[in-house]
Amino acid sequence: MSVGTNKEVLAEIASRPGRDTVLSGAIKVMFITLSLLFLGALLFAPLLTVFAMAFEKGVEMYFASFHDSDTLAAIRLTLTVAAIVVPVNTVFGIAAAWALAKFEFKGKSVLITLIDLPIAVSPVISGLIYVLLFGAQGWFGLWLQEHDISIIYALPGIVLATMFVTFPYVARELIPLMQQLGNDEEEAAITLGAGGLMTFFYVTLPKIRWGLVYGVILCNARAMGEFGAVSVVSGHIRGMTTTMPLHVEILYNEYNFVSAFAVASLLTLLAVVTLVIKTLVEWRTGYRRNK
Amino acid sequence: MNMRVPSILPGFGVTLGFSTFFLSAIVLIPLAALIAKTGTMGWSEFVDVLLDPRALASYRLSFGASLLAATLNSVFGFVIAWTLVRYEFPGRKFIDALIDMPFALPTAVSGIALTAVFAENGWIGQYLAPFGIKVAYTWIGIVIALTLIGLPFVVRSVQPALQEVQRDLEDAAETLGAGRFYVFRRIIFPAVMPALLTGFTMAFARAIGEYGSVIFIAGNLPMKTEITPLLIVIKLEQFDYAGAAALGFIMLVMSFVMLLSINLLQAWGRRRHVAAGR
Numbered sequence: 001m002s003v004g005t006n007k008e009v010l011a012e013i014a015s016r017p018g019r020d021t022v023l024s025g026a027i028k029v030m031f032i033t034l035s036l037l038f039l040g041a042l043l044f045a046p047l048l049t050v051f052a053m054a055f056e057k058g059v060e061m062y063f064a065s066f067h068d069s070d071t072l073a074a075i076r077l078t079l080t081v082a083a084i085v086v087p088v089n090t091v092f093g094i095a096a097a098w099a100l101a102k103f104e105f106k107g108k109s110v111l112i113t114l115i116d117l118p119i120a121v122s123p124v125i126s127g128l129i130y131v132l133l134f135g136a137q138g139w140f141g142l143w144l145q146e147h148d149i150s151i152i153y154a155l156p157g158i159v160l161a162t163m164f165v166t167f168p169y170v171a172r173e174l175i176p177l178m179q180q181l182g183n184d185e186e187e188a189a190i191t192l193g194a195g196g197l198m199t200f201f202y203v204t205l206p207k208i209r210w211g212l213v214y215g216v217i218l219c220n221a222r223a224m225g226e227f228g229a230v231s232v233v234s235g236h237i238r239g240m241t242t243t244m245p246l247h248v249e250i251l252y253n254e255y256n257f258v259s260a261f262a263v264a265s266l267l268t269l270l271a272v273v274t275l276v277i278k279t280l281v282e283w284r285t286g287y288r289r290n291k
Numbered sequence: 292m293n294m295r296v297p298s299i300l301p302g303f304g305v306t307l308g309f310s311t312f313f314l315s316a317i318v319l320i321p322l323a324a325l326i327a328k329t330g331t332m333g334w335s336e337f338v339d340v341l342l343d344p345r346a347l348a349s350y351r352l353s354f355g356a357s358l359l360a361a362t363l364n365s366v367f368g369f370v371i372a373w374t375l376v377r378y379e380f381p382g383r384k385f386i387d388a389l390i391d392m393p394f395a396l397p398t399a400v401s402g403i404a405l406t407a408v409f410a411e412n413g414w415i416g417q418y419l420a421p422f423g424i425k426v427a428y429t430w431i432g433i434v435i436a437l438t439l440i441g442l443p444f445v446v447r448s449v450q451p452a453l454q455e456v457q458r459d460l461e462d463a464a465e466t467l468g469a470g471r472f473y474v475f476r477r478i479i480f481p482a483v484m485p486a487l488l489t490g491f492t493m494a495f496a497r498a499i500g501e502y503g504s505v506i507f508i509a510g511n512l513p514m515k516t517e518i519t520p521l522l523i524v525i526k527l528e529q530f531d532y533a534g535a536a537a538l539g540f541i542m543l544v545m546s547f548v549m550l551l552s553i554n555l556l557q558a559w560g561r562r563r564h565v566a567a568g569r
Contacts, residue, residue: 023471024471028378031370031373031374031378032374032378032380034367034370034374035367035370035371035374035375035386036386038367038370038371039371039386039389041408041415042405042435042438042439042442043389043392043393043439043442045408045414045415046401046404046405046407046408046439047392047396047404049404049407049408049413049414050400050403050404053407092309092310092313095305095306095309095310095313096306096310096314098302098306099302099303099306099307099310100310102298102300102302102303103295103296103298103300103303103307104295104296104298105294105295105296105303105307106294106295111310111311111314113550113554114314114318114319115310115314115318116550117318117322117550118318120496120500120546120547120549120550121322121500121543121546122499122500122501122502122520122539122542122546123398123500123501123502123503123520124500124502124520124521124523124524124539125325125500125520125523125539125542125543125546128325128523128527128535128536128539129321129322129324129325129539130321131527131532131535132321132324132325132328132532132536133320133321133324135532136530137530137532138324138532139324139327160317163317164317164318164321167314167317167318171310183298183300186300187298187299187300190299190300190301191299195301196300196301196302199300199301200302218394218395221394221395224397225395225396225397225398225399225400226397227397227398227399227502227503228398228501228502228503228520231502231503231524232524232527244397245397245398245399245400245503246399248399248400248403249399249507252403252507260403261403261407264397264399264400264403264404267396267397267399267400268396268400270395270397271392271395271396271397271400272395274395275388275389275391275392275395276388278388278391278395279388
């Protein structure tokens with residue numbers, strides 16, 4: 001067996017696993033380029049377009065878009081809906097996580113699957129089911145009309161549809177997290193004489209707070225941005241039952257692009273803030289939601 | 292028969308009672324109303340709605356575009372997950388955080404923004420127009436919107452699986468003389484495949500039901516660029532509740548099948564994980 005020249009030995013070393021070869025270098029460049037091109041076309045370009053279109057006629061026109069009573073009403077409605085939906089779903093999420101993560105009982109996995117159901121259902125169906133229940137020709141339609149209660153084409157319908165869509169977000173963050181953390185500390189607290197609520201607020205809550213923040217901000221982002229479900233139940237009464245995403249649609253269909261993209265830019269900022277908080281939580285805790 | 296394992300922790304009855312009540316009120320009873328409404332239709336009426344040519348065209352479009360989008364997502368999602376896990380480059384963390392953007396961004400915003408980008412005078416559309424490629428207001432636009440919506444599912448599913456592939460296993464294989472492609476085919480791909488399939492199914496399930504981002508870019512021509520969820524909305528606007536319920540019922544069945552497949556795929560992935568001795 002002949003010993004190779006220095007050059008050959010170096011080439012041989014370079015081809016060993018873990019070493020950079022010309023091929024692996026080329027693949028690396030190719031993969032990074034491909035990723036950036038794909039994300040650039042589908043993600044960066046649309047995000048930048050939102051702001052480019054919103055500021056197309058200048059900064060003044062951008063801010064003038066918000067001096068409109070219908071736009072302000074839409075912003076108010078979106079905030080109102082989120083202010084109702086997010087706390088309710090948070091309380092539900094905590095209760096469900098306590099029951100499902102702290103106890104072993106029959107039918108548990110069925111319940112977890114049912115809680116996740118709204119994520120798999122089309123947003124249009126999320127709205128449709130409430131129209132079938134409460135709409136003019138729905139199951140309770142006549143009764144509601146006789147008692148002069150409006151749910152569909154009014155705030156309660158929008159709240160219900162949004163609640164359905166964002167229903168699982170807090171629960172599905174907390175259930176795996178609380179399961180993973182175990183019951184030992186809670187059991188110790190109870191044994192030492194703490195009550196149930198005290199145990200929750202002083203023992204459990206500090207442990208799960210980042211998971212809770214995570215779930216709540218995702219729930220909030222979905223609640224404020226929901227389009228399909230709300231569109232079905234809202235009736236699109238301008239200045240009355242249009243949330244921000246629906247108002248974007250109305251302005252866009254009226255070819256009022258500056259205003260449409262101006263409102264869209266607010267929603268984009270909401271998404272950016274959500275992602276920033278989410279990323280900070282991840283960096284802080286090394287925790288990533290397991291989808 | 293004891294329905295639960297005893298525990299000294301309090302609050303089981305209250306929390307379980309509250310959450311099942313709330314789950315029933317918000318999710319289960321309304322969904323049951325959809326099924327009940329479909330049940331009030333005669334069989335022939337039901338079949339007429341489902342097999343209406345316009346409905347059939349919408350299934351073909353929704354199904355085909357979602358399948359294509361989920362496939363594109365699997366390819367590019369894998370490339371992006373690989374890039375984020377295996378390579379170090381400036382801006383990696385920034386891009387990693389941005390992957391979840393389609394989750395956080397309201398669908399109406401992605402809809403109008405994609406339409407603006409891919410319109411004939413848009414940033415990208417203007418370069419495609421000379422080649423005769425029209426994206427906005429055609430089925431291609433629908434595929435692009437669905438691809439954007441589904442992307443995080445594949446990346447976030449594949450990423451952890453790729454992180455857990457044992458690098459020493461790859462090194463050992465290469466030391467024993469395996470080529471890079473062989474290592475990829477026999478070690479990396481089998482380890483990642485369940486996650487990739489799960490991501491594919493999730494992206495597909497999401498795409499089938501998607502509404503907001505599609506309707507702006509689709510053009511919404513009956514028989515041509517009209518997705519099934521839009522057809523439901525149109526039927527509702529005409530106060531055809533039964534027709535809307537029938538189509539909704541079919542989509543609900545699809546969702547159940549998807550959910551079941553995802554659960555089975557995840558269980559399969561976990562079993563493979565355990566079988567690999569980890």
